Amino acid sequence: MSVRKREWTTPKGQKKSAWVADYTDQQGKRHLKTFKLKKEADAFAATASVEIREGTHVADSASVTVEKAGQFWLTSGEAAGLERSTINQRKRHLKFHIEPLIGQTLLSKLTVPAVRDFEDRLRWEGRSPAMIKKVLGSLGSILSDAQERGLTVRNPAREMRARRKGDKRHEGRHRARLRVGEDIPTREEIKALVGVLSGRWRPLLLVAIFAGLRSSELRGLRWQDVDLEGRTISVRQRADEFGEIGRPKSEAGERSIPVPPMVINALKEWKLGYSRPVIGRDEDRNPIREDAKPNHLIFANGNGKVESHANIVNRGLVPTMIAAGVTVDTGERDQEGKPILKAKYTGLHALRHFYASWLINRQADGGLGLPLKVVQERMGHSSITMTADTYGHLFPRGDDADELAAAEASLLGA
Structure with a gap:
């Protein structure tokens, strides 16, 4: 490896100079690399010499874009x-x-x-x-x-x-925390939402609220994945954005989730009513539905195929939010001068966030008060770190004033 100065004169008589690193790589091939400044050539020579000795050097001529x-x-x-x-x-x-x-x-x-x-x-x-x-x-x-x-x-x-x-x-930079009322629906908002649920969206959104399933998991859920007597829902598959069925993304995604009676009752009604594909019409044009089978998708579209995520959000979640009054003012007015409102939460993940908060909150506050490890399992997170990073700030603190006073009295015998 050598570094030398090169000088030449252009056809117009202008004198030019540059610094050239002249070296042979680990394959015995000679290379010339030109630099404007000597310090740049020296720096390259020092680095390239080490790389050649280690057998890792890649010359520009051997590189790709x-x-x-x-x-x-x-x-x-x-x-x-x-x-x-x-x-x-x-x-x-x-x-x-x-x-x-x-x-x-x-x-x-x-x-x-x-x-x-x-x-x-x-x-x-x-x-x-x-x-x-x-x-x-x-x-x-x-x-x-x-x-x-x-x-x-x-x-x-x-x-x-x-x-x-x-x-x-x-060190001071961190991801913004999820906030109740901004990213996570409040208890009052969920009560209002549940109160107006009806039709095909009632069982789907209840499962989203009280089981915390991802959109892909909801869309891939089958009847064989639900134990109506044991009141549990098992996640064994999911539907991707193209409607293709596959395994959950991670091993932790395969899980069984206990659900409350309201969810089970809604699923039972849905199974008896309208969850099965239409296979024909009777004389009065009423739909004839196929008998329910274990492998039927619970929340399929009218053709029995995977429902699209966009339909669930735009035809299910958003209108239900608006009907429940869970809205925000857009700042615009209609022709009658009334404010134009839009759904406060426009993604299914808001309901998943609520489910996590419901698992975490104290029983006195209407939650389940579950420990971090159980929350991780119910959410289907691949690591407990993911759960802690996302929802750790929602766990009740153990140093509230009343609890400290009680601990003091217990310690000192007051």
Whole structure:
């Protein structure tokens, strides 16, 4: 490895100079790499020398672009059998966020400062903080795949994240806590919601409220997964966004959940009434339904197929919220001058958050008062850390004034 100065004169007579790192890689191939400043060439020479000794050096001529590495990454995911929704998300991140900004950058030129600049450009172009975090995660995954293929030595996206985790300046940063009345429906709001539930949405939303099932789990629930006598619901499968049935995402997702009598009664009524596919019409055009079978989806659409998430939210949850008065003012007025209201909570996950809070709250406050480990199991979280990070702040504190006074009296015999 040598660093030397190169000088030349252009056809127009202008004198130029640059610094050249001249070296032979671990395969015995000679390379020349040009730099404007000597310190840049020296820094490269020092790093490349170590990489060559370790057999990990990748020259620019042997590198590929971020776009090409991204295509390899997609291929790896498909070969690994990742879900279609995951592959589609990867494609969106690559096509709309990564390729337009750094797609033609060679992996060998991708450094921590370059990734930081990419992050800044995402922010300047209006991507949300959540989207930026996801895209950087995808970039880190692309580089990890490229490392395994021998296309790059470093993963600057992961290096940047590791530095931030160890930087004390970021210790005060944390994810915003879920708040009752903002992210989690209150007891009064749930009472109002339950009070107006009717028709096909009544059993579905009651299961969402009092069993905490995810949308995919609700849409994949079968009659054989419900023990009406034992009053439990078992999660054994789910339906993805394309309506394809598969196993829960994690082993912890497979679980049995005890449910209150109201849920069981609603399911019994639904099973006797309208949960089965229509297979014909009688002389008066009334629907003839197929006899209930164990493998029938409980909350299927009219054709007996997987119901869409959008229908559940837009035709079930949102209208029910509005009917229950669980709304917020949009600040707009209709033609009669009346305020235009919208549903306060527009996602099924709000009901799942309520279920978690119901499990956690003290019995005196209308909850079940369950310990953290049981809450984790009921929610189907893969780790207790996930449960604690998301809902830990909802657990009752053990140092309330009244409890401290009682402990003091017990200790001192007062």
